[in-house]
Amino acid sequence: MSLTETKQAPKAGAATKPATVFVDGGSGTTGLGINERLKLQSDVTVKTIADDRRKDPAAKKALMEEVDLVILCLPDDAAKETVALVDSMGTAAPKVLDASTAYRVAPDWAYGFPELTPDQASKIKAAKKVSNPGCYPTGAIALLRPMVDAGLLPPDYPVTVNAVSGYSGGGKSMIASFEDGSAPSFELYGLGFEHKHLPEMQLYSNLTRRPIFIPSVANYRQGMLVSVPLQLDTLPGKPSGADLQAALAKRYAGSKYVSVMPLQNEATKGGKLEPEALNETNMLELHVFASDKYHQAVLVARLDNLGKGASGAAVQNMRLMLGLSEE
Ligand SMILES: NC(=O)C1=CN([C@@H]2O[C@H](COP(=O)(O)OP(=O)(O)OC[C@H]3O[C@@H](n4cnc5c(N)ncnc54)[C@H](OP(=O)(O)O)[C@@H]3O)[C@@H](O)[C@H]2O)C=CC1
């Protein structure tokens, strides 16, 4: 079998035997992003498959026998095929981190959003199979779950989630259509109420009523905003914008990758947000814009769809699964 290894120089004080990883689908948009990030990880050895055998199940299986963890950056059907291979390997099976949509609500998989609850990171650490969240759900769940847990938002509240993403969120084919000029400059989609991210968004936000989710894609490469508008006088106890901001700040206090921004209201005269500010990072910013005058608020998450929305989150989960320290 034809393998090549990319060994990184060990960090001072790092474990003598680096953890080993194989990225299946390493030449796609998410896979390339993960590989770029892995070049900076001195305590991880990346094992690669020969290009002409990258879709060959036998070659994949032989390589998976040699690694601690396989990261799947594949379309859903191909991810399911690799998971079937892993399941056939018994005790030689590596841990699996899947970036596709295939297993995000599967009960025997851990959901790879370490900030979901105080114990989610330890669940990810202990799991053999972890699903990496979708980019939009990362923003929506980060905003909604603390509201539901704090009793500010009833689980059956009629939630609406609006979002805009850069075109890299659609992978190689969408990137090509924007870069050759054949795609429109901006469009709404998901207008059939069936976007593939809805199940995970509802499940991990602890909502009993299916949200309405209207994403859009615009003519810039990467970065996204996910927003949830709220009429505050329809919520129990009629909370203020400051109450919502405080609930988020409490949940994410001490978090390395999630920042809760100061409240913006009539006093701060804010009112604008662009989607690209966190590109190339694993950061997620949560904003609360509110009007005391009109009892209205909009919660907004800002992230890089290829960072905390995909490859950055995958590397964060990988390090937890391999028992490595935070980056
Ligand atoms: N782009 C994004 O922002 C995000 C994407 N994801 C998820 O990550 C996964 C990958 O998406 P993305 O990187 O965008 O997609 P891309 O289309 O950019 O890349 C997919 C890659 O998988 C390869 N591939 C397809 N079938 C096989 C196979 N059987 N064995 C090995 N390689 C295969 C493709 O090769 P070839 O082109 O030669 O067929 C391609 O290189 C998807 O499940 C997507 O839902 C998750 C979060 C965000």
Ligand SMILES: CC(=O)N[C@@H](CCC(=O)OP(=O)(O)O)C(=O)O
């Ligand atoms: C702009 C765009 O098309 N975005 C993708 C989502 C990107 C993402 O998070 O990926 P997953 O495929 O892993 O769920 C979409 O809406 O299908």
